[in-house]
Amino acid sequence: MSQYEAYYPLWEKLNIDAAKLEGALGAAQKRHADLFLTQADRPKAMGYFDDLWGNLQTGRIAELDKLKSEGKPLVGTFCIFVPEESVTAAGGACYGLCSGSPASIPEAEKELPRNICPLIKSAHGFKLLRVCGYTQSSDFIYGETTCEAKKKTWEILAKHHPVHVMHIPQKKDEKSMRLWREEVEEFQEHIEEVVGRKLSFEEHKKGVEIINAKRKALRRLDALRGMHGDIMPISGLDSLLVMQLSFIDEPVRFTEALNTLCDELEERINAQKSVFEKETTRLMILGTPFAAPNWKLHQIVESSGGAIVNEESCIGHRYFKDDVNLEGVTTNEELTARMMERYKNIDCACFTPNEARIEKIVKMHKERQTDGVIYYTLSFCHTYNVESHLVAEAMKKEGIPFLAIESDYSPEDAGQIKTRVEAFIESIRLKRGA
Amino acid sequence: MSQYEAYYPLWEKLNIDAAKLEGALGAAQKRHADLFLTQADRPKAMGYFDDLWGNLQTGRIAELDKLKSEGKPLVGTFCIFVPEESVTAAGGACYGLCSGSPASIPEAEKELPRNICPLIKSAHGFKLLRVCGYTQSSDFIYGETTCEAKKKTWEILAKHHPVHVMHIPQKKDEKSMRLWREEVEEFQEHIEEVVGRKLSFEEHKKGVEIINAKRKALRRLDALRGMHGDIMPISGLDSLLVMQLSFIDEPVRFTEALNTLCDELEERINAQKSVFEKETTRLMILGTPFAAPNWKLHQIVESSGGAIVNEESCIGHRYFKDDVNLEGVTTNEELTARMMERYKNIDCACFTPNEARIEKIVKMHKERQTDGVIYYTLSFCHTYNVESHLVAEAMKKEGIPFLAIESDYSPEDAGQIKTRVEAFIESIRLKRGA
Numbered sequence: 108m109s110q111y112e113a114y115y116p117l118w119e120k121l122n123i124d125a126a127k128l129e130g131a132l133g134a135a136q137k138r139h140a141d142l143f144l145t146q147a148d149r150p151k152a153m154g155y156f157d158d159l160w161g162n163l164q165t166g167r168i169a170e171l172d173k174l175k176s177e178g179k180p181l182v183g184t185f186c187i188f189v190p191e192e193s194v195t196a197a198g199g200a201c202y203g204l205c206s207g208s209p210a211s212i213p214e215a216e217k218e219l220p221r222n223i224c225p226l227i228k229s230a231h232g233f234k235l236l237r238v239c240g241y242t243q244s245s246d247f248i249y250g251e252t253t254c255e256a257k258k259k260t261w262e263i264l265a266k267h268h269p270v271h272v273m274h275i276p277q278k279k280d281e282k283s284m285r286l287w288r289e290e291v292e293e294f295q296e297h298i299e300e301v302v303g304r305k306l307s308f309e310e311h312k313k314g315v316e317i318i319n320a321k322r323k324a325l326r327r328l329d330a331l332r333g334m335h336g337d338i339m340p341i342s343g344l345d346s347l348l349v350m351q352l353s354f355i356d357e358p359v360r361f362t363e364a365l366n367t368l369c370d371e372l373e374e375r376i377n378a379q380k381s382v383f384e385k386e387t388t389r390l391m392i393l394g395t396p397f398a399a400p401n402w403k404l405h406q407i408v409e410s411s412g413g414a415i416v417n418e419e420s421c422i423g424h425r426y427f428k429d430d431v432n433l434e435g436v437t438t439n440e441e442l443t444a445r446m447m448e449r450y451k452n453i454d455c456a457c458f459t460p461n462e463a464r465i466e467k468i469v470k471m472h473k474e475r476q477t478d479g480v481i482y483y484t485l486s487f488c489h490t491y492n493v494e495s496h497l498v499a500e501a502m503k504k505e506g507i508p509f510l511a512i513e514s515d516y517s518p519e520d521a522g523q524i525k526t527r528v529e530a531f532i533e534s535i536r537l538k539r540g541a
Numbered sequence: 542m543s544q545y546e547a548y549y550p551l552w553e554k555l556n557i558d559a560a561k562l563e564g565a566l567g568a569a570q571k572r573h574a575d576l577f578l579t580q581a582d583r584p585k586a587m588g589y590f591d592d593l594w595g596n597l598q599t600g601r602i603a604e605l606d607k608l609k610s611e612g613k614p615l616v617g618t619f620c621i622f623v624p625e626e627s628v629t630a631a632g633g634a635c636y637g638l639c640s641g642s643p644a645s646i647p648e649a650e651k652e653l654p655r656n657i658c659p660l661i662k663s664a665h666g667f668k669l670l671r672v673c674g675y676t677q678s679s680d681f682i683y684g685e686t687t688c689e690a691k692k693k694t695w696e697i698l699a700k701h702h703p704v705h706v707m708h709i710p711q712k713k714d715e716k717s718m719r720l721w722r723e724e725v726e727e728f729q730e731h732i733e734e735v736v737g738r739k740l741s742f743e744e745h746k747k748g749v750e751i752i753n754a755k756r757k758a759l760r761r762l763d764a765l766r767g768m769h770g771d772i773m774p775i776s777g778l779d780s781l782l783v784m785q786l787s788f789i790d791e792p793v794r795f796t797e798a799l800n801t802l803c804d805e806l807e808e809r810i811n812a813q814k815s816v817f818e819k820e821t822t823r824l825m826i827l828g829t830p831f832a833a834p835n836w837k838l839h840q841i842v843e844s845s846g847g848a849i850v851n852e853e854s855c856i857g858h859r860y861f862k863d864d865v866n867l868e869g870v871t872t873n874e875e876l877t878a879r880m881m882e883r884y885k886n887i888d889c890a891c892f893t894p895n896e897a898r899i900e901k902i903v904k905m906h907k908e909r910q911t912d913g914v915i916y917y918t919l920s921f922c923h924t925y926n927v928e929s930h931l932v933a934e935a936m937k938k939e940g941i942p943f944l945a946i947e948s949d950y951s952p953e954d955a956g957q958i959k960t961r962v963e964a965f966i967e968s969i970r971l972k973r974g975a
Contacts, residue, residue, distance in 0.1 A: 220926045222656070252711040255689050258893045259927035272893060274712045277686040283708060286720050459692050459706060487921065492654045493693035
C-alpha cells in the first residue's frame, strides 16, 4: 500500500497525476535525506522544517484545500513583488510555486525554448505534468513582468491555468511608482473579489503584521548564521531550506517555528558552537533565487571547505530585508503607500538603474565580514547576468574576492562548478596566508 | 594614399579609431559588392542606395557633423519606439546605430555576457572600438526598456557615452499608455533642450509629415515587391538594404530616392519582369530585426530557391505599417495623442499580451499569398523566442508552412541554416506538387 494513499482522493480532486507525483516525491524525499539529514550537529529545531518538507505535497496541500473550501484565496506566484500581505489579510495563502526541479523541464521544452531560465521551464513543466499541488490548488497564478521569459511564458501558461499578470515597471521614478501602485490596488481588488467583500483596514494591517513578523524572524536567522564570525551555528544548506519553506508554510506557524530555531541558534552562539570548522571560508551568494529543491550550489560550496552565510537573493535577503513601516498608519490608503515604500527598496536587477543594489552588497559584506562572494546567475537570466559586470567592478574596487557562476538545474555541470569553487576557496586561503 | 584621407580630420574630431574604421569599411564594401552588385537584373535606382552604403561612414557622417554645427540634435537609437518625428521636427537626425556586425562582438564580450543578443553586443563593441561614426556623432544614445539585455546594457554603455533611457511599458492598458505618453513628452522636452527653444505645432507637424511620407514610400516598396504574385521586381536582399538605410539617411531625400525606385519597380511589374524565376518559393520572414550588414538569412534563402517578399520586423513592416493620423489635428497635444495611437499599434513581442501580432501575421500572409514563413529570432531574444510558440500554433491552424531559425551574427551556422532552408523549400514544393 502506498504511503500516500490517504491523499489520493485530494490529489485526484486537484487533477494531479498521482502516480507521477508519488514517484517524484520519493526522489525528493531521498534527496532531502541524503543532503540534509546526513549533516552533523544539526539544530534540533530543524525537525519542524524537515517534517514540513515531508508534508509538502500532502499535509500542506490538505491545509490549502481546507482554506479553499472556506472561500479563502489561494494565489501561486513566482516573485516577491506579488503582495502576499493582501492575500494574508484575506485569510488566504500566497505561496511560491514548484519551480526548482530539472525533472519537469523536458516536458516544458515542448512549448518553451531551451535557452530560457530553468526556473520558468521547471514551473511550466510542473503545470503540464500536473505534479505540483500548489499549482493545481491555486485559484490563479499571479505572474508579473519582472523578466521577459516569464512575461511571455504567462501567455502560454494561460492555456493551462488561470493567470493574471501584474505589471511591474522597469524604473522607479514617480510615474512608474504611480503605475505600480495602481497595479497593487487592482491586485487587492482582485483578492476582495475572491472573498466576496471589501477587507477592513484592520484586516489589511493584520496581514502586514503577520508578514512583517515572518520577515523579522528571517532577519534574525540571517544575523545568527552569518554575523558571528567563525561561529556559524547552522549550515547554509539548512538556512536555505528554511527560506525556501518561508514561501510555502502558513506564516504565523512558520514564524513561531523559526523563532524556536533562532532561540536554539542563540544558545549555540553563546556556547561558541559552530557547525563549521574554524578556518572555513565564509561566502555570500549574490544574484538569482534558489527554488527548492535547487540545492546544487550550496551542496557544492559546503562540501568544498566553504560556508554560505547569506543569500542576497529573492529567496533570501532581498525578500526579508525590509518591512512595511506601520507607524502612525490609520487608513488603507496610507497602508498601501507604505507597502509601495517597501517595494521601491527591492533592488531587483529588472530595474534600471539599480545602483542601490551594489551599495547594499558592499554593506552586507562589511556586516558579515565574508571572505568572498559568489555571483550566481540562473542560465539565460539577462538582467542579473548583465548587472554582474557592474557588481564585479565594485567588488574589485572593494577588494572583495568574486566568482561568477551561471548554471541551470542539470547535475551535469556540478563537477565543473566544484572545481571552480574549490579553486576560488583555495585562492582566498592563499591570500589570507592560511 | 587612403581613399578615406579626406575624412580623417572628421573621424579624429569624433574620436573615431580611423585606422580600424578604414579596415572595417574595406571589408563592409567588399561584402556589399559580393552580395549585392553580383545580382542579375538589379533595378537601376538601387544605385542611390549602393552609393549611400558607400558613404555610410564618410559623406553621411559629414552631413551629420554639419547639422551638429548648426545646433541640431543627433540622436542614436536601437528601437522604433524612439520618436524620430520629434527629432526631425527639430531639424536634427535620428538614426539607427551600428549593430549588425560580428566583428565588434569580441570586444563587447569583455563587458557583456556571451549569451545575450548579438545586436546589443555588436552595438556595444562598436562604441568600445570607436568605429561607428553614428555612435560617435550622437549627442546622446536613446535607449529604451523593450528588452532586458538592452535595458541593462545601457547602464554599462553609459560609462562610455551619454545615454538616456525611455521607459516603454510592458502592457498597453490605459495606465501604461499614460506612463508612455509622459515618457514621449519628456523626450520631446529633451530635444527642445538641445535646440534651446520650444518647437511650434507647425514644426512638430512637419516632422510627422516627413516621416509619414517615408513610411508611405516604404509601404509602396513592400506592396510592389511582394503583392504581385510571381512577379517580384526586386530581390529581398535589395529591399532589405533599402529598409536598413531608411534608418540612416536624410528622410526627405531618402523618400524621393525610394519613390524613384518604386516607379521603376512599377514599370517592371507592368512589363511582367521579375528578378526571380517563376517557380521560386515566396517566403515571409517574421521576428527580430536585421541590422546592416546582417544579410545572412536573406543571402541563404535567395541562393536556395527562395525569395523573401516581406520582413515582419522592426527593420521592415513593423516600422512602416502605420502612420500618425494627422487628420483634424490642430495642437501639439492632439499630435502627441495621435503619435501614441500609432505606437499602441506596434506589436513588439515585449508587450504582454500581444495577440494582435498573430492576427496581423495571418493577414499579411493572405495579402501576399506567400508559400511559407520563416520565424527568425536573434539568439537569446526571449520575447520573440517564447512568442514563436504561439505564432507556430497559429500558422499550423492556418496551414501555413513554418520554419523557426535562431541565429547570431557568426558565419559558422550558415551551412546548417542553408540545409534547413533548402529542406523547408523542398517540402513546400513537394506539397504544391511542383
